[in-house]
Amino acid sequence: MKSKISNVITILVLLFAALIMVTEFSGIGKPKKTMETEETLIVTSFYPMYTLGLNLTEGIDGIRVENLSTPQSGCLHDYEPTTEDMRLLTDADIFLVNGGGMEVFIGDVAKKLPDLKIVDCGSDLRDTIDDNSHFWMDIALYKDQITAAAEELAVLLPGEKADAVRTNADKYEGRLDDLLALADEVSSKASEAGVSVVNLQEAFFYTTSELGLDVIGDIDLDEERTPSAAEVSEVVDAIRGASGSVIVLTDEVFGKKTADTLAAEGNVKAVYLDTMVFPQEGEDAAEVYVTRMKANLETIMGALD
Numbered sequence: 001m002k003s004k005i006s007n008v009i010t011i012l013v014l015l016f017a018a019l020i021m022v023t024e025f026s027g028i029g030k031p032k033k034t035m036e037t038e039e040t041l042i043v044t045s046f047y048p049m050y051t052l053g054l055n056l057t058e059g060i061d062g063i064r065v066e067n068l069s070t071p072q073s074g075c076l077h078d079y080e081p082t083t084e085d086m087r088l089l090t091d092a093d094i095f096l097v098n099g100g101g102m103e104v105f106i107g108d109v110a111k112k113l114p115d116l117k118i119v120d121c122g123s124d125l126r127d128t129i130d131d132n133s134h135f136w137m138d139i140a141l142y143k144d145q146i147t148a149a150a151e152e153l154a155v156l157l158p159g160e161k162a163d164a165v166r167t168n169a170d171k172y173e174g175r176l177d178d179l180l181a182l183a184d185e186v187s188s189k190a191s192e193a194g195v196s197v198v199n200l201q202e203a204f205f206y207t208t209s210e211l212g213l214d215v216i217g218d219i220d221l222d223e224e225r226t227p228s229a230a231e232v233s234e235v236v237d238a239i240r241g242a243s244g245s246v247i248v249l250t251d252e253v254f255g256k257k258t259a260d261t262l263a264a265e266g267n268v269k270a271v272y273l274d275t276m277v278f279p280q281e282g283e284d285a286a287e288v289y290v291t292r293m294k295a296n297l298e299t300i301m302g303a304l305d
């Protein structure tokens with residue numbers, strides 16, 4: 001008799017445990033989170049997207065923007081999300097990404113988090129360079145990314161928030177028109193001066209393309225590596241064959257050593273530009289693009305004198 005009762009209790013306990021597991025995994029009993037009623041968390045993949053996200057959601061109550069942990073390697077090349085990143089993405093409603101293959105981990109994230117809405121700012125871009133997804137370095141393409149992000153966000157967000165995002169997009173794109181005007185000035189001055197360019201950073205091909213600069217040589221130092229002697233000597237030959245002066249576009253992180261070597265040639269100036277992927281202490285993250293892209297253009301302008 002006693003053992004029958006304990007058998008019944010055991011069965012009841014097992015049934016109860018099974019019920020808990022079923023409700024836990026099916027989500028039954030959990031209140032469904034909606035973007036109508038609760039805070040919307042937008043997570044961005046790296047710093048240029050974080051800046052974009054902050055501008056599009058500026059002053060809108062009930063939306064929070066967070067960035068994934070910033071990789072030490074510059075852009076997202078070979079980057080894998082950390083455990084902390086995955087935790088943040090699990091809580092996120094929307095994942096705002098650059099696209100074009102920059103986020104190599106995106107397929108895994110989509111598989112692990114099927115409910116996460118992915119907003120890809122690079123999916124409709126035209127005039128891009130093959131296998132090069134540093135779109136934000138071209139001001140006009142960055143504007144296209146803003147438009148794409150705003151359109152997709154407006155579909156996902158409820159009415160009022162969607163309208164506010166569209167208004168913010170117009171305002172932000174308007175501010176970038178000033179940068180485009182400055183880019184035009186740099187472009188004219190470069191062609192008048194007859195300056196040629198050597199490029200040491202994959203990201204800056206969007207800069208040279210937007211400014212219509214004459215690229216006579218390049219070495220891709222977007223990641224930590226030492227260029228071969230053959231690569232360097234080929235570029236040195238191109239510099240010696242140039243009719244006018246040459247500027248070497250490079251970044252501080254990966255290209256400095258090679259730029260110094262090339263700058264030993266008589267007619268060469270090393271020009272340090274910013275890919276805007278590293279946060280700087282004390283800066284307003286929403287102002288990064290306008291401030292630092294302007295600085296890039298002024299740096300090139302200064303080197304053309």
Ligand SMILES: [Zn+2]
Nearest residue numbers: 074075203222
């Ligand atoms: Zn890069």
